[in-house]
Amino acid sequence: MVERINLDTLKNLVDGNVKEDVTCVIKFYSSRCGYCDNLKPVYETLSEQYGDKVYFFAINVDDPVDETPPVTVNGVPTICMIKIDNEVKVTMLDEPDEPHPVTWYWLEYMKDFVDRGLYR
Secondary structure, eight states: EEEOHHHHHHHHHHHTTTTOEEEEEEEOOTOOOOHHHHHHHHHHHHHHHHTTTEEEEETTTOOOOSSOSSSOOOSSSSEEEEEEESSSEEEEEOOSOOBBBTTOOOOOHHHHHHHHHHTT
């Protein structure tokens, strides 16, 4: 399941203000982005494959904000992972060499990213 979060929640994750060790994947999207709309069901499928091992979130970059986000997003869609164990690790998914023509990111490319983050 994908849960929509706001900038305050993202800041709490990046600052490590959580009560347990977690791995979170966050999709930054815009409601005006065709790739983002098309990626939504693929991202939901990805979230279903990991069950309760990983939390999946989405943030709309079009939402008004009063402060600078704690993660730099240069375009949408953008995917990042925040892994919190003894420390906070933020990793951005690299742009694909060959973007998917409809969704930008390929499902297997995102799955590989999550797997690398879980098992490093």
